[in-house]
Amino acid sequence: MPNEMSGRRRTQVVALAILVASNAVLVTKGRAQEVAPGYTAHHTTSLVTVDGLLDEPVWSEAEDIPLRWEYLPGNNVAPPVETVCHVAYDVGSLYLACRSTDPDPSGIRAHLAERDDRARLAQDDHIAFLIDTFNDERRGFQFRVNAAGVQWDAIHVKTEGFEDFSWDALWTSAVQITDTGYNVEVAIPFGSLRFPSTSDVQTWGFVMERSYPRGVRYRMRSVPTDRNTTCLLCGANKIVGFEGISPGGALDLVPALTASRTDERPSFPDGDLVPTKQTGFADMEPDFGMDLRWGVTPSTSLNGTFNPDFSHVEADEAQLSVNRRFALLFPEKRPFFLEGADFFLTPFQAVFTRTVVDPDAGVKVTGKEGANTVGVFAARDATTSVLIPSNQGSANDVLAQESYAAVARYRRDLGPTSYVGGLMTSRSGGDYHNRVFGVDGVYQLNPSNGVRFQYLTSSTEYPTALALAHEQATGGFSGGAFTAQYNHVSQNWAIAAEYEDLSEDFRADLGFIPRVDLRSGRGSLSRIFRGAADGWFTQIAMTGAYSRIEDQSGKLSDETSTGTLTYRGPSQSNASLGASHVNRFHEGTIYGLDRADLSFDVRPSGSVSLGAGLRFGDFVDFRNNRESFGLSFTPNAQFDVGTRLAINLGQVFQRLTFGGQEVFQANLMQARVLFHFNTQTFVRGVVQYRKVSRDPDLYVSPVSSETEQLFTQLVFSYRVSAQTSLYVGYGDQHDGADDFDLLRRSRSLFIKFGYAFYP
Numbered sequence: 001m002p003n004e005m006s007g008r009r010r011t012q013v014v015a016l017a018i019l020v021a022s023n024a025v026l027v028t029k030g031r032a033q034e035v036a037p038g039y040t041a042h043h044t045t046s047l048v049t050v051d052g053l054l055d056e057p058v059w060s061e062a063e064d065i066p067l068r069w070e071y072l073p074g075n076n077v078a079p080p081v082e083t084v085c086h087v088a089y090d091v092g093s094l095y096l097a098c099r100s101t102d103p104d105p106s107g108i109r110a111h112l113a114e115r116d117d118r119a120r121l122a123q124d125d126h127i128a129f130l131i132d133t134f135n136d137e138r139r140g141f142q143f144r145v146n147a148a149g150v151q152w153d154a155i156h157v158k159t160e161g162f163e164d165f166s167w168d169a170l171w172t173s174a175v176q177i178t179d180t181g182y183n184v185e186v187a188i189p190f191g192s193l194r195f196p197s198t199s200d201v202q203t204w205g206f207v208m209e210r211s212y213p214r215g216v217r218y219r220m221r222s223v224p225t226d227r228n229t230t231c232l233l234c235g236a237n238k239i240v241g242f243e244g245i246s247p248g249g250a251l252d253l254v255p256a257l258t259a260s261r262t263d264e265r266p267s268f269p270d271g272d273l274v275p276t277k278q279t280g281f282a283d284m285e286p287d288f289g290m291d292l293r294w295g296v297t298p299s300t301s302l303n304g305t306f307n308p309d310f311s312h313v314e315a316d317e318a319q320l321s322v323n324r325r326f327a328l329l330f331p332e333k334r335p336f337f338l339e340g341a342d343f344f345l346t347p348f349q350a351v352f353t354r355t356v357v358d359p360d361a362g363v364k365v366t367g368k369e370g371a372n373t374v375g376v377f378a379a380r381d382a383t384t385s386v387l388i389p390s391n392q393g394s395a396n397d398v399l400a401q402e403s404y405a406a407v408a409r410y411r412r413d414l415g416p417t418s419y420v421g422g423l424m425t426s427r428s429g430g431d432y433h434n435r436v437f438g439v440d441g442v443y444q445l446n447p448s449n450g451v452r453f454q455y456l457t458s459s460t461e462y463p464t465a466l467a468l469a470h471e472q473a474t475g476g477f478s479g480g481a482f483t484a485q486y487n488h489v490s491q492n493w494a495i496a497a498e499y500e501d502l503s504e505d506f507r508a509d510l511g512f513i514p515r516v517d518l519r520s521g522r523g524s525l526s527r528i529f530r531g532a533a534d535g536w537f538t539q540i541a542m543t544g545a546y547s548r549i550e551d552q553s554g555k556l557s558d559e560t561s562t563g564t565l566t567y568r569g570p571s572q573s574n575a576s577l578g579a580s581h582v583n584r585f586h587e588g589t590i591y592g593l594d595r596a597d598l599s600f601d602v603r604p605s606g607s608v609s610l611g612a613g614l615r616f617g618d619f620v621d622f623r624n625n626r627e628s629f630g631l632s633f634t635p636n637a638q639f640d641v642g643t644r645l646a647i648n649l650g651q652v653f654q655r656l657t658f659g660g661q662e663v664f665q666a667n668l669m670q671a672r673v674l675f676h677f678n679t680q681t682f683v684r685g686v687v688q689y690r691k692v693s694r695d696p697d698l699y700v701s702p703v704s705s706e707t708e709q710l711f712t713q714l715v716f717s718y719r720v721s722a723q724t725s726l727y728v729g730y731g732d733q734h735d736g737a738d739d740f741d742l743l744r745r746s747r748s749l750f751i752k753f754g755y756a757f758y759p
Contacts, residue, residue: 021390034076036223039063039685041204041241042088048095050187052176058445059097062086065237067210070218071225073568075491075530079220085127085208086400087239096143098127100210102181109213109606110147110177111640112676114684115719118167120638120646121146122573123213127184130156130232132205133195134299136235137416139368140205141169141193147182149679155160156233157342164342169193170721170758189265190247191758194299194368201243202266205236213606215410215570216533227491229447231417235354252293253757254698254723257286260750269740273747291336291723291754300374306334307360323351340366343375344409346423346440347454347483355427356405357383371413371731373421378406379711384429386462386509388470390552391517392586399463403429405510417444423456425510434460434509438481452485460507479506479516494526504552518557531569539568547729556590564597572603582618587625593618597631609638621663625699628658648672680720686713708736723756 042062049056067083069076085098088618102108102125126146132143142154142163151173155164169192176183208222223235233341263273289307296302337353341578343366344351348450358363381652384399404427411421420441427434438456445451461476468474481502504517524545531537542565564578578597583590595617603609612635619630637651652668669689676682689710694703714732732747 004303010532010739034069034224036235036237038238038240039065039206041086041239042086042255043241043243044088044090044095048088048090048093048187050172050174050185050488052174052183052185054097054099054183054185054522058095059086062088062097065206065208065222067208067222069222070220070222072219073216073531074218075227079685080218080533081210081212081220083127083208083210083220087206089242089245091244092190094131094193096129096184096186097186097187098208098210100125100127100184102212105179105181107179107214107606108147108177110181110182111126111150111541111643111646112148112679112682113150113644113646114271114674114676114682114717115150115679116152116622117150118144118152118165118379121150122127122211123217123606123609124148124211125182125213125592126211128209128211129186130207130209130236131193132233132236134368135195135205135238136413137205137231137236138206139234140236143169143173143186143188143321144399145175145184145186147175147177149173155342157345158172164340166339166341168723170723170756181612190245191295191453193247194295194301195245195247196299197246197297199243201241202245203238203240204242205233207232207236213572213603216538216573218533226447228481228489230489232445234417234447247295251295251758252291252723254291254293254754255757256289256291256754257750258289258750258752259286262746265744268735268745269737269743273744293339296365297367297369298353298355299369301340301364303336303339303364303366305359305362308336308362330736335363337377340364340375344374344377344407344423345693346409346421346438347452347485348456348481348508348511349513350423350425350438350456350508351407351409352437352510355385355387355510355512356381357385358756359405373409373411373413375409376407380404384427384432386432386466387512387514389507389514389516391504391515391557394514397466397470398468399429399432401430401432403427403432404540407510414443417450418442425508427509431463432461432466434458434507436508436510450486450491451486452483452487454483456481456506458505458507460505460509468645472752477505479503480614481506481508481513481516489623492528492530494528495524497521497523507633518549518552519545520549537567537569539566541566555585556583557585573600574602575600577605584620586620586622589625591618591620591627593620593627595619607640611636619656621658623703624658624663624698626658628656628663630657631655644676646672646674646676650679658698662695663698664692666690666692681718682716684715684717685715687711702704704738706736706738708733708734710736710742721756723752723754725752 019186040063042058044058046056046058048058053430065085065087065416067079072081082101083098088095107685111124113120124146126144128142128144131141132154146174152165153167153169157169171186171188171192173186209394210220212218222237224234235361264274264276265271265273288535292304294302356379359379359381362377364377366375381403384401384403386397388395388397406426408424411419412725413419423438425436436456436458438454440454442450442452457478457480459476459478462472464474483498488498500520502516502518506516524543526541526543529540531539545562547560560580560582562578562580564576569573580595582593584593595615599616601611615632619628621628633653634651639647650670654666656663671687673685674682690709694705696705697702711733713729715727715729717725719725728751730749732741733745735745736742
């Protein structure tokens with residue numbers, strides 16, 4: 001058996017090597033890549049009123065920048081509509097404007113939405129500006145406005161292929177829908193940007209983009225798109241002429257007043273609801289907190305927070321945890337941690353700020369000077385949450401003690417597209433500590449081919465009680481983790497390969513790494529076929545993928561072979577069909593599992609979006625250690641009623657059967673309703689209902705035959721700017737089980753007001 005496994009493994013390694021080496025003979029055919037034209041920014045001394053009318057002299061004097069290239073669904077072809085943009089500036093602000101013609105203005109899709117709600121806004125007509133102020137083709141500021149005037153902004157990071165929509169800038173915009181289309185006008189204070197402080201004339205990189213969603217979503221740019229590289233900024237328009245400007249040392253102070261009250265039943269389901277946390281409503285003494293943002297230099301920012309309130313102004317998306325081995329990942333939504341999140345990205349998710357559960361103070365510094373990028377943050381946490389990983393599952397625990405968290409990140413640019421960096425994380429308190437040190441890098445072989453790597457080493461010590469409870473080592477222990485990744489991107493092909501090695505004792509407690517004690521290899525190969533906008537398809541892709549995971553002793557944990565066919569076509573339709581074979585080890589047995597996946601989504605009009613996912617086949621029943629038949633169905637729908645009302649509905653249905661009998665059935669239903677009075681004010685309601693029914697006779701250990709949960713939330717928001725806002729909200733939680741119906745477990749009410757000062 002060992003010889004058989006060894007030979008099998010060698011075959012797989014050779015196959016993976018052939019997959020990677022095959023890149024050498026993949027040649028992209030077609031016309032030579034066009035070069036993006038350059039322009040000159042217009043310096044103006046006249047007043048610019050941001051109203052969307054574009055009737056000031058500056059817009060007739062500024063150079064025309066046409067969006068001449070449709071890059072989706074076409075491949076650098078002439079777009080179906082005309083768009084002309086302009087760039088101007090004065091001593092204090094950058095001004096941008098676009099005239100977007102439309103043969104049928106009544107078809108313009110324009111809906112009110114929350115700021116930065118990109119999932120909804122991306123489906124509207126909108127204009128985007130990507131600005132590389134350092135002209136280093138690595139990092140840019142992104143500003144987008146839809147045809148209803150709703151803003152969203154982001155940091156675009158090339159090396160990680162990441163858009164950080166948590167970044168919020170202070171800027172103004174206006175939109176006017178006309179009888180020939182719509183106009184967009186934008187003013188960005190230079191204090192909201194970072195760029196070199198110099199008396200020399202500066203050149204910035206720009207990419208202007210328009211989204212024109214109709215039967216298909218047409219996307220067009222001011223630059224041709226090179227599909228043999230993922231570096232959009234490398235092909236940006238170079239706009240010269242910026243001089244006599246300064247980014248200044250912007251200082252934002254955002255004091256916040258919060259009043260909240262939470263009632264819970266101490267011995268659920270018995271007893272009455274009693275206050276567990278109250279500030280403001282009982283004693284009329286509101287809680288005070290402060291956030292600070294300071295532009296220390298033109299390219300370095302300092303953020304601080306004191307006594308922050310992270311009231312749940314945004315409910316987490318509910319997820320089903322039935323028949324799962326590893327911890328669920330919930331995204332970060334807290335402003336202090338979201339700011340500058342891209343500075344801490346590495347191949348391993350060694351930094352995940354939701355591990356800082358209840359901070360009462362924190363400080364963060366992020367900046368870039370020349371080729372050097374630095375990010376540092378530290379926080380004091382009143383709660384210490386620990387994720388304990390293994391090869392076969394993960395567990396969570398909480399230490400009843402405070403801890404101190406610190407992260408330091410450094411990166412050095414090498415040439416135009418590569419870098420090497422280092423990372424340090426530390427969390428400690430009492431007799432507990434976890435420290436991680438490592439190095440990582442990216443080397444871009446050419447525009448189409450790149451490699452990434454990271455090595456981390458950790459040192460950990462758990463309190464004795466926690467170590468014994470989870471069968472962990474007592475005393476200090478250490479471990480290591482390594483990954484190497486290869487990617488190829490071209491017009492018709494995509495190749496990826498990855499190797500990971502994580503020792504049994506590796507821990508990254510300030511990150512999210514729920515699985516260790518493994519060696520894994522993954523590879524995928526995709527062939528892409530591109531159609532026409534008026535054809536029966538706009539894009540078809542065929543993908544084959546293989547992955548294998550072993551523990552450190554060489555024993556198989558998981559092995560997966562998958563084939564997938566994806567389709568894009570009319571009515572903004574997307575569909576995917578996949579089949580896979582999985583060999584999975586669990587508690588001494590290797591299960592051979594076959595399953596199929598089907599998903600689709602379609603947008604038949606500007607007001608309706610429909611979708612669903614279906615997975616069925618063989619699954620491991622982890623609770624009872626046996627092979628069973630499983631089904632998962634996930635329908636969803638979005639309805640826009642006029643421009644103000646949005647309704648989102650979704651369901652997750654899971655069912656597992658054994659021997660024709662139902663082991664469990666799980667239902668999760670979610671509804672979100674948003675009504676917008678204008679771009680600044682909205683009311684949002686959220687309802688999440690979860691029900692799990694089990695057959696106790698089919699379980700090897702006692703279980704409840706039925707559990708229910710109901711969560712509701714209502715929030716009113718008035719948001720003048722990204723930092724000045726008012727939130728009023730109410731939420732409650734109901735639970736039910738075999739011996740009692742749904743009963744309120746807790747309820748909370750909060751009011752939060754923050755006001756941004758700009759001294």
